[in-house]
Amino acid sequence: GMEGRRVDILACVFPGRPITAEFRQVSEKRFVLNVPNPASIREFAISITKPVLPKDHGFTIYFSLPPFKDWQYIGAITMHMPSQIFSAPWRGILKEDVKGLQIGVSIETQKFIENLHPQSQYEEKKKLVSSVQGIANDLYKFLQSFSKSTQMGEMLVMPAKAMDIWLKKFEAKHKKDPFFWLKT
Known part of the structure; x- marks a missing residue:
């Protein structure tokens, strides 16, 4: 049926x-x-x-x-x-x-x-356009700040709490401007 x-x-x-x-x-x-x-x-x-x-x-x-x-x-x-x-x-x-x-x-x-x-x-405004890309982009930029030059070339050396730190920053930015990651 x-x-x-x-x-x-x-x-x-x-x-x-x-x-x-x-x-x-x-x-x-x-x-x-x-x-x-x-x-x-x-x-x-x-x-x-x-x-x-x-x-x-x-x-x-x-x-x-x-x-x-x-x-x-x-x-x-x-x-x-x-x-x-x-x-x-x-x-x-x-x-x-x-x-x-x-x-x-x-x-x-x-x-x-x-x-x-x-x-x-x-x-239209509310629709979260390509949100995942915007958010991933923000995370990528944040992670790049941990890049260190070593003999092996560029390496990401991340503190254990890196994701927590990023999430806190992201949430703070998001509170101020829910769509900030669309603007990058």
């Missing part, structure tokens, strides 16, 4: 919850994930776990509130950018007691995806 079978091609991470890959296939190119107690979710990550996409295709990502009739576009992932972090666009508009929402994913052509835009400028 419409329940659909579980497919293992995508995974979703809601911070503070176990990784979930419980997507169900509901039609040839559509997949749905039930998300319990969504009101507390600020952001989520979604990732392609198996390279099943036809060439020049990607996954478009939507969400829907009960009774699951209308779908609102959130963003897309492709084989070039197989995982993304998104701000939860439903944050602040949901009542605490909403039992669940659905995240829907659809296989679409690259052309189709390029013409889609999240529904408001506000979401």
Whole structure:
């Protein structure tokens, strides 16, 4: 029936919850994930776990509130950018007691995806563009500060607490300006 079978091609991470890959296939190119107690979710990550996409295709990502009739576009992932972090666009508009929402994913052509835009400028701003790259970049620059010249050439000599130090610095910068790593 419409329940659909579980497919293992995508995974979703809601911070503070176990990784979930419980997507169900509901039609040839559509997949749905039930998300319990969504009101507390600020952001989520979604990732392609198996390279099943036809060439020049990607996954478009939507969400829907009960009774699951209308779908609102959130963003897309492709084989070039197989995982993304998104701000939860439903944050602040949901009542605490909403039992669940659905995240829907659809296989679409690259052309189709390029013409889609999240529904408001506000979401555009909130969307965490290439966040992982920005954050990795910040970490890389930080680690370079430990590089020492040795007879073997440049080496990274890291104090044991280096990651803790970086994380504290990152959190401090992030508090001041949540999107600082987009600007580098």
